[in-house]
Amino acid sequence: MPRLISDLKGQRAQLDLRVIILDDNSTDATLATAKRAVGSDPRFKVLSGTGNPPPGWVGKQYACHRLAAHVDGMADEGWVADVLVFLDADVRLQPDAIERSVEYFGRTESELVSVWPAQCAFTASETVVQPLLAWSWMAFAPMWMTNQSTNPDHAVACGQFLVIDRNIYKSAGGHAAVKDSLTEDLDLARLLRGNGVGTSVVLASGQARCRMYDSARDLHAGYTRWLGTAFGGPVKSCTIAAVATLAYIAPPLLAVGGGGAVRRIGIVGYTAAVASRMIVWSAEHQRTPTIASSASAVAHPLSTVAFIGLLASSRFRQVRGSTSWKGRALPQVAQISQQELAAR
Structure with a gap:
């Protein structure tokens, strides 16, 4: 997380940027580390979670739900967000990443843009498995075809880096609408398409990268928690x-x-x-x-x-x-x- 905070601090975006960070009841020193990394930067705020998510909720969705709710509350402080950007803590950003992503969002007719970070792989297990993520959709559906389709089943999304219109997000129910999904990014995109809202995916083009897992054990645990739901029954x-x-x-x-x-x-x-x-x-x-x-x-x-x-x-x-x-x-x-x- 400190590296992502450093990347966010270094963004050259000409935007009214606010960053809300949630430590989701971690048992290590993540909260203290995040606060040290933020320092006195007034654009950043660190929240802490307590206890497990409510019954029926997956932890990530509840965390995103809390973050979005906090942004809603900032309206009382005179600051209203037009666009929400959700980032996983293990994503790394180039200085122009946020600005370029929001600019792309503004040029499209999509209300949800999934920015696909380059998936890094270093160990043998990562090198064998990780390249399949992008290959599994890029090899079979050209990006322009995927993005122009309105079929919910053809949606592609990566929850590591999502840009979404705040009002659309709220009207669709946000992460609460997919609170028990093990593939919340895909189901959120499918939900929006089912409501007639456009979604699209774009490669980060060197602006973002992510190393999801750094050991075979974590890779196995990560994929087996959701892969069985990706294709249906x-x-x-x-x-x-x-x-x-x-x-x-x-x-x-x-x-x-x-x-x-x-x-x-x-x-x-x-x-x-x-x-x-x-x-x-x-x-x-x-x-x-x-x-x-x-x-x-x-x-x-x-x-x-x-x-x-x-x-x-x-x-x-x-x-x-x-x-x-x-x-x-x-x-x-x-x-x-x-x-x-x-x-x-």
């Missing part, structure tokens, strides 16, 4: 796993063990997957692929195996009712339907 999850196996595990096996036309098909399929991984990585990070990212692309079948394993583990945890994150039990919700979202 068990039938859809099994279908996704089967398609991934046929598309990305079978081709290299055919290339090695097949002959004639079968082998050529395997080579073409494997090469296409590797090429798409490298193209997406280059677009996401705004530079040519590194040796590590190229090796990760070549290991795409291994990435697919890891994805299927995480998906199965996530579904298993949900069936057992053991889904948790950072010591807190999470609501056991398989998926929030569009009908339920619309009714909230």
